[in-house]
Amino acid sequence: MRLSTKGRYAVTAMLELALHSGKGPVTLADISVSQGISLSYLEQLFAALRAKKLVRGVRGPGGGYYLGKTAGEITVANIICAVDEWVEFTRCGGRENCHDGQRCLTHHLWDQLSDEIFRFLDAITLQDLIDRGQRQVPAPLKVEKTEPDPGLERDRKRRAA
Template identity: 50%
Template sequence: MRLTTRGRYAVTALLDLAVQESRHQGAVSLSDIAKRQSISISYLEQLFSKLRKKGLVSSTRGASGGYHLAKPLSEIDVMTIITAVDESVNAMQCGGKGDCHDGSMCLTHDLWRHLSEHIEAYLKNVTLAQLLESRNTQTIADRQERVSIKKDNNINTINLFGA
């Protein structure tokens, strides 16, 4: 089973959005998420378009615009985020079709199907609220915010001196 960057980045970006909303109570820009999480802004735009269509985020235009979570944290589970960006956690080589061995079901088909079901059930039971409550999440978010502010200050200093 391999979860691609699309699913990972979507979960990371929404958790970042949840952290920032809980701290600052305002819309969060994709450029800020991109800086903190080292994800390209164009990739985030693609992901957030899908997340908006699935009703997980809403956007606000304007100078103080950005994104908000469209549902309470306790109602957004990790599996919903992953499927919203057209991602899967299916561990079966055949994608569940049963044609994994020369057009027929392979010997380990049921093993991988059960694993996929367990992973999906686990991710359905993990919400953004639970992830946000994690001490690690808060510690890492603090570090990322400090690094982001430091980078912004360095850029402003460089611009100030015309270098």
């Protein structure tokens, strides 16, 4: 099993918000530039995160996003589940039909591993990631680029239309 970019990017973006907590709202465009994640992809992720109340948005000039709860209340598992990612190691995706419609011989082993990983991720908060030194100094939010990124420029034009 491998966590997809959806889950990894959601955790990265949420950690970016946590690192800038108390410094005003953070725009998706700023996260896009500092983390190298497409703006349209972030919009999809943040719609799901907003629906689960993990982030709250402020509209208008000077708007952006804040964490919906404190960094100590948001777990990595909360984030991954909010964007519809699942940590599942069974071949059948937990449906117990991995071998000709029946549970395979090792289903319990892989199911238990999935549970252990979920518990592990559910025990780690954004604050833990910051406190454990997982934090790097956040990239400045207003980054000057010498060459425009065609993907970001396309996203901006699409939003303006």
